[in-house]
Amino acid sequence: MSLAPLARIPKAELHLHIEGTLEPELAFELAARNGVTLPYADTEALRQAYLFDDLQSFLDLYYALMAVLLTEDDFADLADAYLARAAEQGVRHAEIFFDPQAHMARGVGMGTVVEGLTRALARSEERHGISTKLIMCFLRDQSAESAMETLRAAEPYLDRIVGVGLDSAEVGNPASKFREVYAAAGELGLRKVAHAGEEGDPSYVWEALDVLGVERVDHGLRSMEDPKLVERLVRDRVPLTLCPLSNVRLRTIDVLEDHPLRAMMDAGLLCTVNSDDPAYFGGYVGDTFHAVHEALGIDPERVRQLARNSFEASFLDGSEEDEARRARYLAEVDAYEF
Numbered sequence: 001m002s003l004a005p006l007a008r009i010p011k012a013e014l015h016l017h018i019e020g021t022l023e024p025e026l027a028f029e030l031a032a033r034n035g036v037t038l039p040y041a042d043t044e045a046l047r048q049a050y051l052f053d054d055l056q057s058f059l060d061l062y063y064a065l066m067a068v069l070l071t072e073d074d075f076a077d078l079a080d081a082y083l084a085r086a087a088e089q090g091v092r093h094a095e096i097f098f099d100p101q102a103h104m105a106r107g108v109g110m111g112t113v114v115e116g117l118t119r120a121l122a123r124s125e126e127r128h129g130i131s132t133k134l135i136m137c138f139l140r141d142q143s144a145e146s147a148m149e150t151l152r153a154a155e156p157y158l159d160r161i162v163g164v165g166l167d168s169a170e171v172g173n174p175a176s177k178f179r180e181v182y183a184a185a186g187e188l189g190l191r192k193v194a195h196a197g198e199e200g201d202p203s204y205v206w207e208a209l210d211v212l213g214v215e216r217v218d219h220g221l222r223s224m225e226d227p228k229l230v231e232r233l234v235r236d237r238v239p240l241t242l243c244p245l246s247n248v249r250l251r252t253i254d255v256l257e258d259h260p261l262r263a264m265m266d267a268g269l270l271c272t273v274n275s276d277d278p279a280y281f282g283g284y285v286g287d288t289f290h291a292v293h294e295a296l297g298i299d300p301e302r303v304r305q306l307a308r309n310s311f312e313a314s315f316l317d318g319s320e321e322d323e324a325r326r327a328r329y330l331a332e333v334d335a336y337e338f
């Protein structure tokens, strides 16, 4: 089924875990290729497991399924499959997270992951019409020492990694735990983002801003609970990478109709809409645009604003190539007819 024009508006996707794009069909294909046995009879049985109570119940399955990702080819195929789907959803630029610690813990090296992913990313513009950047995330439920070792392991690959992020179980693992590793990442010239305010209260967002110095907040959903925080985010034009379908599936909100996206836009926040882990949460980013249009009455002009915001909030930089891309993408958004 092809997507409605509103859903296919040109956009950047800024909050996307590549491991969260592993569709059941590809999981079984890779399992067969690698001789891995999955504890599910078939793709349908696996899909039935996608009923989550909270972030942790999702993370348990998300980490378990990574067992099928072993070789450079696996990571290249995973990324290429995502990029093909993203192109159908109007994505022109994608900033992609990956979780090296989850792979290194299974004996899969940083080099295998980065070489595999970047093989797909390097040909993405030609093959799918999507420019890309890669962001390495630290797992916040692991130690600060482990994060620092991961940063060191990434040093040979920093020509292909634009920034660092922070993901996994939020509550009880505040950003301040990672002060030193973010300072070290900054010294290496890496951009900084972090998940904050997904399940955690506004103090998690404050710490991401003030202790880690992030330029963009991933989720930031609970920011609206603190008017001073909203004031700060608006004043500094800090982008939020919201993921409405994820919030419903992980039960941070009950139904999409309760999502604060409209109120957040009205408050002057620089909101973007993204898919997070689309294989698990029932939709890719175009599907998410469609869903917020239907559930929240996000009309075509707000959709255009969200698309513009996505390019403004991106890490497309001041280089000649990126300036040209940004100008081209924004012109496409302005000229887009619904």
Ligand SMILES: Nc1ncnc2[nH]cnc12
Pocket (backbone or CB within 6 Å): 017, 020, 055, 062, 167, 168, 169, 195, 198, 246, 276, 277
């Ligand atoms: N929504 C999410 N929150 C935290 N960590 C994640 N890792 C993958 N998806 C995530």
Ligand SMILES: [Zn+2]
Pocket (backbone or CB within 6 Å): 015, 016, 017, 167, 195, 218, 276
């Ligand atoms: Zn996420």
